[in-house]
Each structure stands twice: as structure tokens, then as C-alpha cells.
Amino acid sequence: MxxxxxxxxxxxxxxxxxxxxxxxxxxxxxPSSVHARRLTPDVWISEQIGPEELVTLKLKGFRAVVDLRPDNEVAGQPSASVMSEAAQQQGLRFDYIPVAHGDVPSGAVETLGRALARDQAPILLYCRSGRRAARIWALSEASRPGGLDAPAILNAVQQAGQDAGDLADQITDRIAARPTKP
The missing domain is CATH 1.20.5 (Single alpha-helices involved in coiled-coils or other helix-helix interfaces)
Incomplete structure (x- = not known):
């Protein structure tokens, strides 16, 4: 026995x-309903998500979400206020950094950098297709003291199914201008 x-x-x-x-x-x-791709272990990008996906993201361990899509970009997309309220109900931090198609404004890069520095990882960045999210992250990462080098940034974006090759010079310039750690 x-x-x-x-x-x-x-x-x-x-x-x-x-x-x-x-x-x-x-x-x-x-989850299959969230088509997210990993840039780093702590930063993921996705196409548009809805309030219903926030429950699953929370269950999967996500702590923050950043909406990079301007309200009313297309009909039917959830507004930032709807997403913010749904994120709050799930205990997720929510940041709204609207960026229109085209060139990436420096202010958006800096604002995303501050959001990423809050140590609320893992974090999901989303826009219509994930492209803007990847590009803004690339410039933000290039600006971060101690951040990845240019080839690693471009590789992370490529591995996530996006392209930031046209930003290579900007990435290199931002890396060269990085502040040194205190």
C-alpha cells in the first residue's frame, strides 16, 4: 500500500x-482573436482590437495597452474612450497616442517612450494594421538609453511582420543622440 x-x-x-x-x-x-506579434518579450504590436479582447489580454498577463489610432479613422472602430473604460475595468493601464498615417511625429515617439518606461510590461501597442505601432516603437526604442542597436530594432520589426527599413537613418540618428544613463 x-x-x-x-x-x-x-x-x-x-x-x-x-x-x-x-x-x-x-x-x-x-488568443486567436488578437493577432499580435512580439517585438520584444515585453512589447507586442497588433492590429485594431476591441474591448472584448482586453479580458483575454489581462488573463494572458498583459498590464498595459496603447492605442495609436486616431478616433474616427474608420467607421466602426472603438473610440479611445470606450477602450480606456474597458481597459480600466480589466485593471489595465491605457494610453492614447493618436498618430495619423504618414510621418511619425517626434512628440508621439517621446510620449510612447514615456509609456514604455513605466515598467507596465508586457504591453500591447495597436493601430489599424500594426505598422504604425511597429514604426513608432522602433523610433522610441532607438531613443531609449540602453536600447537595442539599429540592426536589432529593424530585425524585431521584421520578425513581427512589419517593415521599418525606410526609418533606418532616423533610427541611427536617434541612437547616436541617445542620452547616456545617469
């Missing part, structure tokens, strides 16, 4: 360990 108890105890412990390992890896995979 003691051998049966020992075998049962080992099976329970191994089963629990397997569940913990699965949960740890599952935290970094996103």
Missing part, C-alpha cells in the same frame, strides 16, 4: 509541474 501512495504522490507532483510549465509558456501565446 505505501508504494501505491508514493506512486500516486509522484504522479500528482509531476502533473502539477507539467501544468505550471504549460501555463508559463501559454502566457506568451495570444
Amino acid at each position: 505505501p508504494k501505491l501512495r508514493w506512486t500516486f504522490l509522484v504522479a500528482v507532483v509531476l502533473g502539477a509541474a507539467a501544468e505550471l510549465v504549460t501555463a508559463a509558456f501559454d502566457r506568451h501565446s495570444l
Whole structure:
């Protein structure tokens, strides 16, 4: 009888360990309704999400969301106020940094940099397709003291299915102008 108890105890412990390992890896995979791509372990980008996806993001361990899409860019998109309220209900930090198509304003890069510096990771940045999110992150990362180098930034964007090659000179310039750590 003691051998049966020992075998049962080992099976329970191994089963629990397997569940913990699965949960740890599952935290970094996103639900199919959220088409997010990882830039770094702490920063993800996505196309437009809705309030209903915030519940799942919270369950997956996300702590913050940044909306980079101007309100009323297209009909039917949830407004920043709707998303902010839904994020607040989930205990997620929400930042609204509207950026229109075209050139990336320096102010948006700086504002995103401050949002990323709050240490509320992991964080999801979203816009219509994820392109603006990737590009603004690339410039913000290039400006961050101790941030990634230019090839690593461009590779992260490419691995996330986006392109920022046309920003290579701006990325290099921002890296050269980075403040030194205090």
C-alpha cells in the first residue's frame, strides 16, 4: 500500500509541474482573436482590437495597452474612450497616442517612450494594421538609453511582420543622440 501512495504522490507532483510549465509558456501565446506579434518579450504590436479582447489580454498577463489610432479613422472602430473604460475595468493601464498615417511625429515617439518606461510590461501597442505601432516603437526604442542597436530594432520589426527599413537613418540618428544613463 505505501508504494501505491508514493506512486500516486509522484504522479500528482509531476502533473502539477507539467501544468505550471504549460501555463508559463501559454502566457506568451495570444488568443486567436488578437493577432499580435512580439517585438520584444515585453512589447507586442497588433492590429485594431476591441474591448472584448482586453479580458483575454489581462488573463494572458498583459498590464498595459496603447492605442495609436486616431478616433474616427474608420467607421466602426472603438473610440479611445470606450477602450480606456474597458481597459480600466480589466485593471489595465491605457494610453492614447493618436498618430495619423504618414510621418511619425517626434512628440508621439517621446510620449510612447514615456509609456514604455513605466515598467507596465508586457504591453500591447495597436493601430489599424500594426505598422504604425511597429514604426513608432522602433523610433522610441532607438531613443531609449540602453536600447537595442539599429540592426536589432529593424530585425524585431521584421520578425513581427512589419517593415521599418525606410526609418533606418532616423533610427541611427536617434541612437547616436541617445542620452547616456545617469
